[in-house]
Amino acid sequence: MRPRRRWHRRRHSLQRSATPSNPGASHGLLSGLGVRLLGVDVGTGGNARGGRRPQRVIVVGAGAAGLTAANALTTAGVETVVLEARDRLGGRVWPEEVGGVPVDLGGAWIVGPSGNPVACVLNREGIGWQSAESLGGIVRGYDGVLHREMPESDLWSALAAVGQFEEACPELVAALGPNASLEEGFDAFLTKAGLSEPARRYAAFALHATFEGNEAESADRIALTPTTSEAFDEGGSHFPDGSFRGLITALARGVDVRLETIVSRVEYSEGGVSIETSNGTEHGSHVIVTVPLGVLKAGRIEFSPALPADKIEAIERLGMGDLEKVVLRYEQPFWPDPGANFLFYLGAQPGEFPLIVDYTSFAGGKPTLIALYCGAYRRAIADMPDAAIAARFAEVVAEIAGHEGAAPSSTHVTRWTSDPFAMGSYSYYRAGAGATAAERDTLGAPVGDQLLFAGEATSGEHYGYIHGAMLSGAREAERLLDERPGQGVVLESGLLVKEGCNEAAS
Template sequence: MDTIVVGAGIAGITAARLLHAAGQRVVVLEARDRVGGRIWTDRTAGFPVDRGASWIHGLTGNPLTGVVAALEMETHEFTVGSFQAAGRPIADYDESRRLLDHEAARRWAGDVDTADALLERIVAASGPGESYATVAERALAATGWEPRRADRVRAFYRHRTEEQCGAEAEQVAAHALDEDAVEGDEVIFPGGYDVLPRALAQGLDVRLGRTVTAVGRTAAGVRVDTEDESFEAARAIVTVPLGVLKAGAIEFTPALPGAVAGPIARLGMGVFNKVFLQFPGRFWQDAVYAIRRHGRAGFPWHSWYDVSAVSGKPMLLTFAGGAWGREIERKTDEEVVSSVLAALREIHGDSVPEPVAHWITRWGNDPHALGSYSYVAVGSSHDDHDALAEPVDGVLHFAGEATCGREPATVHGALQSGHRAAERILGSRLCLTELTRGVTPVR
């Protein structure tokens, strides 16, 4: 065996496919009963519900754009970019639950732009141990705004870190969102995102239901142990989520060097959960992307996205990130749904019916993920993402979104990391067109 890939998420499948195309003997070991990892499309309702990744974040210059086109995947434009303040039709409600008119919404978006310009300069001058909360407060203080006006932007910043990092602003490093930019439109997938990993896994030796417990480095290469079997190869690529690495679920022998173990310890693993509600009919405004509550009224639920275009049914999606995301994992489905409905009814009153179906994710409780995606925690830096990917003793490689310093917490970041690992193993540049060569589109 040439290479063992641990994990059949997009990073693992990308690396395995490129190595396989280059003539290597590759086996992929996956703990789940499916490929895709944190790309997970639930089809039990007769239409796709993406419980994990949903978007391509920015089509411009994105390696996923060409891959998706080659696989003939259906897309639907749904640009929300970086938890944006404006730019798309959003129904904004103030603290008294009154809909902002066009001029009020314009002023609100202008306030975010003003504060962001201040924040950018303050972040650039911040120290390595400062949090996003600290620099955000500094920027808001510099505006001189009255409390309610500042509260709206403060709440926006807190929701931004919850969504982008799955963590609280106090946990996130001041520089954590430096890479947080979206170029071009964003799209979602009416046919489900899992079409991507299922298509790319064609022809690969993927062993499902194999939970890796140990990876040993030897003079001959590597030995990878599952609960029932052992595999030996010249090298291994470990692509499990950062949460699994942080939990020590895989024993590495010898122990990982500090250059890799350090980033694992310092980087954070966020929790960002989804709540989908399918309704018997539409009660919200036509032609809006999202419903949003401002200021202190926007806790714990603040935004609902109209994802009816995917399901073909009247459906809203809301999110729970950071501490609230972890808290809902301890609640029953009924408690979570009731809480979301109560917030919606504060805006739309009795016009909000009982949902006919719901879907709730709990990524923090998932033993094969232990979180949703990585983030730059206070005390870490973007360099830690890339340091985590440095080869160990020439035989052990790491890949996955947490190892991509430019685009962490994204599917395209995971894809790029798998591409990088394959190139390092082969010692040559690889064209991504090889990824889809000979692949039959999946429906």
């Protein structure tokens, strides 16, 4: 749900292959992707773990992870049913029209399209994308305390501090210890830098806006200790043409999805699984649980037997972020240079709409602004009505423009944190919890042969990204199918999903 990360500890080069073991050749939506995650040379007998072959798989959740897994299983000939609590597909990928403009209210970015399964599926579907940097946009900063635009030199100096902090991070971790928060790291870095005002204030703002936006939480709650979540290397950040509706449509094609079916209990044993829902009980040989980490943390699904202690501990130690969006659709723009712009807003209240995306160029010229916010500010305004939050954002826009324009014709305010089927935006590492990528591996590990888990929070390398969710779903489908006799693992469109998709599958 976020733009490309820029922190060296979470970015750029992929340090480990996320490809599941024993990959081989196969066909299928994940084949033209060149994504060779799911096809393998098959043997005889059961799956790779020696369990019973999948006969009827229940997938809980129709987000990117669940749909990817279900599509692959269905294509391989396994009876698969997806149970989705909402009345729509996509989970935290939520394309919605706001005043006639398709906007992704959840996951919105293709983060490095080269080798990215998201881009590969879109390409196979004939759906293009636009670079967030390629449309001649302007990066601006506005100081809401001094009520003036930030001088360009001050803005770029502040943004340069982000890279300098990245370089200093290992030294800071060594000095502050494994339980230090990102906020403590910021303070130590800025103190050592010895910046005068307003340079220190601007640098502090840039650090908070960048990293809190990446991790979807306030810096005092985010761990400083280096972790790894990767974008793909090439091409920067992009928006899909017409939103991610095409991605979800492609992943759901041919898949049996039961909407408005709320799962309350999962029973599992060597004999199979029994899933209690609001519409009755479903039985199967295996279940893949793909609900968000926030839902697991809230205990909204009962497991019988109870989950192992190490998995419960992993759920507790990881954090669930709370990034939200406000969308304003205007009939006429009145702010400077409407187009593909990015605005940093330093408000009098910390964390107030720190990043504003001028989405006008991506919306076919229809004036549209999107603000992102999270953490302490999100909590401070959580009880405000949607209309009041949108009105406050409109006031900020008028302040930046230097005059009021007409009121927005349409608005939308997301509420991922209070959504009972999300309970947050995406996962992060909590300060003081001592969590590492090992907790994500534990979260994604199967319990016995019948109970499997997927979702962005289970990805040690790609957490928080749509492509991480897709890869996790493909991982669990492969776990069930990698030794299924005579089967290759592919999606309905003939594409294979795996990390890296530049060559066509054979």
